[in-house]
Amino acid sequence: MRAMKSGLLPTLTGLLLSLLLTACSDSEQSSGGHTAQPPAELQPLRILRPRKVEGVGYLPRQGLPQTEELALLERFARQHGMSPEYVYADGYDELIPRLLAGEADIIAANLTVTASRKQQIHFTTPVAYVREQIIARRGEAPENAHDLAGRSVAVHAADSYHETLQTLLGQRFQPPFTIQLVDESIPTEVILRGVAQGRYDLAVADSNLADVVLGYHDDLQVAFSLGSVRSIAWAIHPNNSSLLTQLNDFLGKHHLASDEKQLHRDDLKKIKERKVLRLLTRNNAATYFLWRGELLGFEYELARRFAKEHDLRLEVIVPPGRDALIPWLKEGRGDLIAASLTVTPEREAQGVTFSRPYHHVSEIVVTRSDDNSLQSLQDLTGRTIVVRRSSAYWQSLQALQQEGIEFVLQAAPEQLETEELINRVASGEYDLTVADSHILDIELTWREDIQAAFPLGEPRPHGWAVRKENRQLLAAIDRFLEKEYRGLFYNITYKKYFKDPKRILSHVEQRVDSASAGALSPYDELAQKYARRYGLDWRLVISQMFQESRFDATARSWAGALGLMQVLPRTGRELGLENLRDPETGLHAGVKYLHWLMRRFEPELPIAERTWFALAAYNAGIGHVRDARRLARELGHDPDRWFDNVEQAMLLLATQRHARKARHGYVRGHEPVNYVRQIRNRYLAYIKLKQRDTPAQVSRNDVTHLMPNPAVGRKATSAPASGSPKPR
Numbered sequence: 001m002r003a004m005k006s007g008l009l010p011t012l013t014g015l016l017l018s019l020l021l022t023a024c025s026d027s028e029q030s031s032g033g034h035t036a037q038p039p040a041e042l043q044p045l046r047i048l049r050p051r052k053v054e055g056v057g058y059l060p061r062q063g064l065p066q067t068e069e070l071a072l073l074e075r076f077a078r079q080h081g082m083s084p085e086y087v088y089a090d091g092y093d094e095l096i097p098r099l100l101a102g103e104a105d106i107i108a109a110n111l112t113v114t115a116s117r118k119q120q121i122h123f124t125t126p127v128a129y130v131r132e133q134i135i136a137r138r139g140e141a142p143e144n145a146h147d148l149a150g151r152s153v154a155v156h157a158a159d160s161y162h163e164t165l166q167t168l169l170g171q172r173f174q175p176p177f178t179i180q181l182v183d184e185s186i187p188t189e190v191i192l193r194g195v196a197q198g199r200y201d202l203a204v205a206d207s208n209l210a211d212v213v214l215g216y217h218d219d220l221q222v223a224f225s226l227g228s229v230r231s232i233a234w235a236i237h238p239n240n241s242s243l244l245t246q247l248n249d250f251l252g253k254h255h256l257a258s259d260e261k262q263l264h265r266d267d268l269k270k271i272k273e274r275k276v277l278r279l280l281t282r283n284n285a286a287t288y289f290l291w292r293g294e295l296l297g298f299e300y301e302l303a304r305r306f307a308k309e310h311d312l313r314l315e316v317i318v319p320p321g322r323d324a325l326i327p328w329l330k331e332g333r334g335d336l337i338a339a340s341l342t343v344t345p346e347r348e349a350q351g352v353t354f355s356r357p358y359h360h361v362s363e364i365v366v367t368r369s370d371d372n373s374l375q376s377l378q379d380l381t382g383r384t385i386v387v388r389r390s391s392a393y394w395q396s397l398q399a400l401q402q403e404g405i406e407f408v409l410q411a412a413p414e415q416l417e418t419e420e421l422i423n424r425v426a427s428g429e430y431d432l433t434v435a436d437s438h439i440l441d442i443e444l445t446w447r448e449d450i451q452a453a454f455p456l457g458e459p460r461p462h463g464w465a466v467r468k469e470n471r472q473l474l475a476a477i478d479r480f481l482e483k484e485y486r487g488l489f490y491n492i493t494y495k496k497y498f499k500d501p502k503r504i505l506s507h508v509e510q511r512v513d514s515a516s517a518g519a520l521s522p523y524d525e526l527a528q529k530y531a532r533r534y535g536l537d538w539r540l541v542i543s544q545m546f547q548e549s550r551f552d553a554t555a556r557s558w559a560g561a562l563g564l565m566q567v568l569p570r571t572g573r574e575l576g577l578e579n580l581r582d583p584e585t586g587l588h589a590g591v592k593y594l595h596w597l598m599r600r601f602e603p604e605l606p607i608a609e610r611t612w613f614a615l616a617a618y619n620a621g622i623g624h625v626r627d628a629r630r631l632a633r634e635l636g637h638d639p640d641r642w643f644d645n646v647e648q649a650m651l652l653l654a655t656q657r658h659a660r661k662a663r664h665g666y667v668r669g670h671e672p673v674n675y676v677r678q679i680r681n682r683y684l685a686y687i688k689l690k691q692r693d694t695p696a697q698v699s700r701n702d703v704t705h706l707m708p709n710p711a712v713g714r715k716a717t718s719a720p721a722s723g724s725p726k727p728r
Helices: 008-027 065-079 092-100 160-169 188-197 207-213 241-256 268-274 298-309 322-331 392-403 418-427 437-446 471-484 488-498 501-509 524-534 538-549 569-574 583-598 607-620 622-634 642-652 670-688
Strands: 043-050 082-089 106-112 128-137 152-155 178-181 202-206 220-236 276-280 289-291 294-296 313-317 352-354 359-361 363-368 384-388 408-412 433-436 450-455 460-462 465-467 703-705
Touching: 043 065, 043 092, 065 082, 065 106, 065 207, 065 220, 065 241, 082 092, 092 106, 092 220, 106 128, 128 160, 128 188, 128 207, 128 607, 152 160, 152 188, 160 178, 160 202, 160 220, 188 202, 188 207, 188 220, 202 207, 202 220, 207 220, 220 241, 241 524, 241 538, 241 607, 241 670, 268 276, 268 471, 276 298, 276 322, 289 670, 294 298, 294 670, 298 313, 298 471, 298 488, 313 670, 322 352, 322 465, 359 437, 363 392, 363 418, 363 437, 384 392, 384 418, 384 433, 392 408, 392 433, 418 433, 418 437, 418 450, 433 437, 437 450, 437 488, 437 501, 465 471, 488 501, 524 538, 524 583, 538 583, 538 607, 538 670, 569 583, 583 607, 607 622, 607 642, 607 670, 622 642, 642 670
Parallel strands: 043 082, 043 106, 152 178, 152 202, 276 313, 384 408
Antiparallel strands: 106 220, 128 202, 128 220, 289 294, 352 465, 359 460, 363 433, 363 450, 408 703
16 A cells, blocks of 8 residues: 655755755846846645654665655656645554645555545546555465465555455455554555564555565565555545646656657668657647647648658657757657748758758738738837747848848747737737748638738748758658649648638637647546546546547447447446436446456556557457457567557457467457557647746847848738548
8 A cells, every 4th residue: 555765765855856946046047137036935745655663774765656656746846836845644544634634735655546535535547556465474375365264464454455354354255364453653564574574474565565575575475466456546635626637637648648758860761660750840720730639730741641651650749849849859859840840041050951842931020900000121110029039030030130120029938839929919918920921821811800011031941850860761751742742632731721711710719729728628527527536637538539439429339339438338237327328428438447447457567558458458358458468478579568569469460360369369450559549649639738828038138139221021911822439
């Protein structure tokens, strides 16, 4: 149920955190003559944990569950501007009462989720999954529960273990054994040591703790497991729903999006070996966005077609700001950038090479619809233009400085997209901005509060960017763009995003992106409710719901599966749920079934892998997933990893050679493989969508005064650019 951690760790962690915050504070002081301000006091995050018992000496070790929990919580605190503060309980029986009394914000003690505890407190999504195991001295281990007769098992009264053992005693076929209650202040790790030393006969420990302790106690062994897989989670006061939401969002990203940080700088040959093409882009209406659960965007569709031609799976990576696109490419976080980037010498000097142009746009000055004062470039005198420093607009406007036009150039926050800058111009927060003509075309389709003034110059080319050394990839991209540019697919796609007012308006109204605080689906509240109940990430539930029914509560499959989550009526009855076409009942049934599947896999699996296996089982059946894991092991793949391992074996189960040897026979392997990948990609898109940021303060270094110039421009409008569910 929990593990102990040295009392020195909070002190050391606090010291390191203080040093980190001091360093950050020093680095963030203004370099433009501003007086340094003392750092703002951080909001505390009060973490309740068991106190180390005095006089018991043991060395805390890496991998102990509570050590891992606290490290994860400290990371959460830093990301949310909080300072971790530790509150200590003398015994495990004090944890829940002290949380409910308001003495702490969260319990982090390797706490098992039980029905009785859920009646008092709220739990986050699981931090881990475990089995409760009987631990004995080597050579003295009982083989099963019947062999406990006459033995004594040491536990705390407040443990979930105690509850499990009492249930075991209550079963009539069980011979009696003795439960030895241990002082609540003694950590489970110390009890296990007592077993090794002969002070206790037997003990119970969660499998994650037992794995660590038995790694340095050769004189102990696992006898057998008690019951089914259990969830470990953090405990929150029932009234603190805001913290619960933040923690669940954080844990979802930590578990399910943690494999995106691998660095590869390989050329096309190695990319094809990995079978994944990583696209760096930004979330906006011109490049990549979510619409009714679909991944869409002009750049996204072009890149997806390119990937398909080379038999590659496309993965989308969205950096936090546009200024990170090229650095992330050079670091190896992605393979190419397709983000409506204007080809400029300044960008090429950063170490990237651009493809042949696939799009041409004009850079248009944007103002409010009631501002008719801009007729030429000279009319910019005395005005303030706000653009991102990393944008091509910045260089274009600096060029006007050399021509003598005097206006203020102000740097916008890098995380803001051009459409967000346009919105701030419309609201009066910013004076003027600049936008590519195709972006302005989209905005002018649905809004009347802004207008195009005039272009800054001639149309400019867009290109995809790759690392300079990736010549194979560049050549393949150039061949692709030469073939597609102005072809049928290109023209249809271009019209869909930039020239079809009805479709554009639909995209704007139902788009989920950085400029929108809208819902992911019509059923967000229900998804959040049942995701909390069963310890899942609600955005994963939404992603699966779209995959199953496209949010249609009346959907029915050819096999008779019903409702939002396409559950078979017999499965619904087994879960205790009828009327699957009722949105809440159907959603509840699907989430409950997915939770049941997740608990069918061994607790040693990481939560992310458990999730992907459960989704595959939801689609194809758990028997086929087990067959695929066995086949993966035979083929030398990792049977505990879904992507690029078990999924490859799943594909082979569609062939006669492998299907005839499988316990559950043939399966259309591409269906669960595509099912899991599409849900994962949509989920990752959901968690990357950032809400609108508050305006950042602009330092004096972000303001440039430009000199006047007699050049005359003309007023322009936005210039056209040249150029089936499985049964369950």
